[in-house]
Amino acid sequence: MPVNNISSKEWLRKPRILCGLMTGTSLDGVDTAIVKFHTDKNGKHKFSLIAKETYSLPGEINILMNKILSEQSSISDASSLNFILSEIYADCINKLCNSSAFSINDIDAVGMHGQTVWHNPFKSLIGKYRVASTLQLGSVSALSQIINKTVVGDFRSADIALGGLGAPLVPIFDYEFLSDEKESRIILNIGGIANITLLPKNCRKEKVIAFDTGPGNVLINFAANKYFDIKYDKNGNIARSGKRISEFFNFLSRIPFMTKQPPKSTGRELFNHELIAPYLSKYNKYPENILRTLTDFTSWSIAENIRLYAEPKSIIIASGGGTENIFLLEQLKKELGGTKILMSDNFVIPTDAKEAICFAYLAYRTLGGMTSNLPSVTGASHEAKLGVIAFP
Amino acid sequence: MPVNNISSKEWLRKPRILCGLMTGTSLDGVDTAIVKFHTDKNGKHKFSLIAKETYSLPGEINILMNKILSEQSSISDASSLNFILSEIYADCINKLCNSSAFSINDIDAVGMHGQTVWHNPFKSLIGKYRVASTLQLGSVSALSQIINKTVVGDFRSADIALGGLGAPLVPIFDYEFLSDEKESRIILNIGGIANITLLPKNCRKEKVIAFDTGPGNVLINFAANKYFDIKYDKNGNIARSGKRISEFFNFLSRIPFMTKQPPKSTGRELFNHELIAPYLSKYNKYPENILRTLTDFTSWSIAENIRLYAEPKSIIIASGGGTENIFLLEQLKKELGGTKILMSDNFVIPTDAKEAICFAYLAYRTLGGMTSNLPSVTGASHEAKLGVIAFP
Numbered sequence: 001m002p003v004n005n006i007s008s009k010e011w012l013r014k015p016r017i018l019c020g021l022m023t024g025t026s027l028d029g030v031d032t033a034i035v036k037f038h039t040d041k042n043g044k045h046k047f048s049l050i051a052k053e054t055y056s057l058p059g060e061i062n063i064l065m066n067k068i069l070s071e072q073s074s075i076s077d078a079s080s081l082n083f084i085l086s087e088i089y090a091d092c093i094n095k096l097c098n099s100s101a102f103s104i105n106d107i108d109a110v111g112m113h114g115q116t117v118w119h120n121p122f123k124s125l126i127g128k129y130r131v132a133s134t135l136q137l138g139s140v141s142a143l144s145q146i147i148n149k150t151v152v153g154d155f156r157s158a159d160i161a162l163g164g165l166g167a168p169l170v171p172i173f174d175y176e177f178l179s180d181e182k183e184s185r186i187i188l189n190i191g192g193i194a195n196i197t198l199l200p201k202n203c204r205k206e207k208v209i210a211f212d213t214g215p216g217n218v219l220i221n222f223a224a225n226k227y228f229d230i231k232y233d234k235n236g237n238i239a240r241s242g243k244r245i246s247e248f249f250n251f252l253s254r255i256p257f258m259t260k261q262p263p264k265s266t267g268r269e270l271f272n273h274e275l276i277a278p279y280l281s282k283y284n285k286y287p288e289n290i291l292r293t294l295t296d297f298t299s300w301s302i303a304e305n306i307r308l309y310a311e312p313k314s315i316i317i318a319s320g321g322g323t324e325n326i327f328l329l330e331q332l333k334k335e336l337g338g339t340k341i342l343m344s345d346n347f348v349i350p351t352d353a354k355e356a357i358c359f360a361y362l363a364y365r366t367l368g369g370m371t372s373n374l375p376s377v378t379g380a381s382h383e384a385k386l387g388v389i390a391f392p
Numbered sequence: 393m394p395v396n397n398i399s400s401k402e403w404l405r406k407p408r409i410l411c412g413l414m415t416g417t418s419l420d421g422v423d424t425a426i427v428k429f430h431t432d433k434n435g436k437h438k439f440s441l442i443a444k445e446t447y448s449l450p451g452e453i454n455i456l457m458n459k460i461l462s463e464q465s466s467i468s469d470a471s472s473l474n475f476i477l478s479e480i481y482a483d484c485i486n487k488l489c490n491s492s493a494f495s496i497n498d499i500d501a502v503g504m505h506g507q508t509v510w511h512n513p514f515k516s517l518i519g520k521y522r523v524a525s526t527l528q529l530g531s532v533s534a535l536s537q538i539i540n541k542t543v544v545g546d547f548r549s550a551d552i553a554l555g556g557l558g559a560p561l562v563p564i565f566d567y568e569f570l571s572d573e574k575e576s577r578i579i580l581n582i583g584g585i586a587n588i589t590l591l592p593k594n595c596r597k598e599k600v601i602a603f604d605t606g607p608g609n610v611l612i613n614f615a616a617n618k619y620f621d622i623k624y625d626k627n628g629n630i631a632r633s634g635k636r637i638s639e640f641f642n643f644l645s646r647i648p649f650m651t652k653q654p655p656k657s658t659g660r661e662l663f664n665h666e667l668i669a670p671y672l673s674k675y676n677k678y679p680e681n682i683l684r685t686l687t688d689f690t691s692w693s694i695a696e697n698i699r700l701y702a703e704p705k706s707i708i709i710a711s712g713g714g715t716e717n718i719f720l721l722e723q724l725k726k727e728l729g730g731t732k733i734l735m736s737d738n739f740v741i742p743t744d745a746k747e748a749i750c751f752a753y754l755a756y757r758t759l760g761g762m763t764s765n766l767p768s769v770t771g772a773s774h775e776a777k778l779g780v781i782a783f784p
Contacts, residue, residue: 005399005400005403005759005760005761005777006399007397007398007399007402008397010399011397058520060519060520060521063519064518064519068467069467073466073467074465075460075461075465075470075509075510075527076510076512077518078467078470078510078527079509079510079512079525079526079527080516080518080521080523080525081518082525082527083523083524083525083549083552083553084518084521084523086553087521087523117467117471118467118468118470118471120468120471124472126456126469126472126473126476127452127455127456128450128452129452129472129476129479131472131475131476131479132475133468133471133472133474133475133531134471135467135470135471135474139525139546139549139553140546140780141546141549141550141553141778141779141780142549142550142552142553144550145549145550145553145554145776146553154531154532154533154780157475157531157533157534157537158533158534158536158537158782160475160534161475161478161531161533161534161537161538162537366783367397369397369783384537384784385397385782385783385784386533387533387782388532388533388546388780388781388782389780389781389782389783390550390777390779390780390781391758391761391777391781392776392777
């Protein structure tokens with residue numbers, strides 16, 4: 001039954017089932033999750049995961065996306081992709097329901113992140129206008145009509161409009177479901193970029209800090225692909241067989257971003273091929289050494305940020321594709337001495353479904369009339385209800 | 393007071409004040425209106441106009457828009473314009489409140505049409521996808537945060553997703569406020585393109601027909617600009633001084649679109665410079681004759697569609713910038729013999745504010761959980777709640 005313009009109070013009164021959809025900038029697939037949320041009598045949110053799956057994006061979408069991200073594209077391509085993505089997302093929801101034998105009728109609403117095609121949280125001069133902006137494709141309105149469900153999307157614009165970075169948005173989820181009264185925790189996500197949410201024990205929402213630590217998979221995957229023609233270094237085995245190149249490692253560890261005070265965020269505009277090209281050509285005789293160095297640097301950069309900015313004696317709860325790199329995690333453990341590293345699976349959050357669950361949760365909050373951005377994290381002037389809502 | 397996720401039933405219970413914002417494809421300005429709506433005990437909607445104004449768009453926006461509409465633009469330009477327009481719209485709302493001494497605090501919500509940068513309701517092949525789409529810029533979420541109000545926008549996507557033309561959306565407004573039990577009425581709007589809504593006496597909503605008749609101002613203004621360096625032919629005086637060129641008129645009147653069965657819609661993709669170029673170069677010795685011919689053709693095309701498709705003995709209620717062309721209206725009257733032509737002002741709808749009032753009304757309906765597209769008009773598979781909603 002689609003939820004039809006009920007009040008936010010009424011929305012929170014009953015358990016609700018949401019489908020979350022996440023497509024990252026790496027275009028590696030659509031993460032989907034069906035999640036049941038409810039608000040207990042103390043106002044505390046609870047969730048249980050019903051189903052999750054990652055669906056690959058059709059190759060044509062990659063081509064169209066790359067066309068749009070280049071300067072060669074027209075606005076009609078963007079408009080078309082906006083609607084095509086809604087069709088694809090609808091297909092994913094249907095597939096997930098079919099494969100998990102879950103009735104689509106029981107879904108109350110959808111939280112759709114959409115595909116980021118532009119994200120610039122810093123005011124730049126466009127003519128006489130100083131403007132920051134973000135743009136996710138995937139039409140909220142079209143998806144709502146196609147699947148006949150309430151859909152919430154465009155989660156980042158409100159925070160940007162309030163002067164924030166528009167990211168990260170996951171910290172409210174970390175705070176609600178992973179913070180603890182007696183234990184300081186670091187929530188680590190290793191995607192293309194790695195980021196952490198710091199949750200000191202018994203911390204208030206206003207005190208949550210979260211930021212990017214530097215590369216996650218991005219440099220490792222790039223080198224694995226370039227030298228070994230593989231998508232990623234499975235279990236980190238190639239890196240394990242190599243030796244660290246000190247000169248290269250030192251260069252990387254001295255990048256000012258690495259130890260910069262948070263809040264900070266980064267992306268492929270810094271951690272890309274150009275950054276490491278001189279060292280790649282110098283040391284490409286032993287590519288396993290390059291992989292080793294990049295893996296060491298990645299684990300070091302996460303560890304260094306934790307040493308600098310996290311509460312001592314915090315435990316780490318890790319998620320994201322990068323957690324499959326066993327050697328990377330081993331190196332991280334070595335760097336941090338006795339720090340306990342748990343997988344988010346231990347908290348009933350599959351490492352590969354966390355973001356999809358999170359955007360289902362953000363939709364749950366918005367429909368409940370709740371704010372979701374954390375100004376202490378994003379730098380926005382105040383909290384805001386994130387996203388736009390379409391009713392079928 | 394911003395309306396904060398109340399139920400749609402609750403929304404309709406009290407009078408609500410909405411601000412409507414319309415920017416047409418001609419980029420001539422932002423039409424704004426503050427309107428009070430309420431639903432009487434019979435479920436009938438009523439409105440009263442509180443203030444209205446048209447604000448010109450900064451020249452830089454025209455430049456940026458034209459860049460985006462050309463193939464030379466990047467997605468970052470579109471993303472920036474999306475946010476810049478929200479800033480401009482917020483300014484317009486503030487200006488309108490200041491100039492009319494109306495407190496912005498009393499506005500309950502905003503209906504924002506946005507700036508159309510792409511509209512293709514016909515499925516075209518993009519890679520292996522057959523897709524129709526529409527794209528209006530102006531971030532609903534950002535505007536909501538900037539002015540701290542509930543905002544509804546992106547009204548056309550839902551209808552397109554349901555296989556409709558995504559236009560026209562004004563007919564529901566015409567039906568609700570201008571239909572009559574005892575009188576058949578034709579609601580005529582002369583903008584760049586001219587369109588009519590047919591409201592036979594005592595007609596049901598499902599029977600409303602509306603369509604484009606052909607050019608409104610577009611060809612006349614083009615020629616006025618080209619030959620006389622003026623924005624438009626004031627009162628139609630130049631056309632009045634000229635003579636109709638039969639060959640040119642006959643060519644135009646034989647365009648298949650002119651007499652095509654509705655529903656039909658058109659735009660500058662048909663009625664543009666290329667269409668008339670051969671005749672312009674042939675007859676440019678007497679440009680007043682060109683203007684006369686284009687004015688005659690415009691009035692004829694409206695009249696011919698009325699003769700072909702409207703109930704006999706209908707009255708005409710006219711609005712839009714083209715109604716300021718006295719000669720055009722005189723010619724239309726001549727074409728239609730005794731047909732009564734009234735201005736929409738007689739129905740408390742200023743001719744230049746109708747669309748802004750209409751999009752305020754569409755927002756009122758969406759927040760009230762009501763559908764607004766008419767499948768008999770747009771061809772959509774069914775009625776839909778139009779737009780996306782952002783709460784501050």
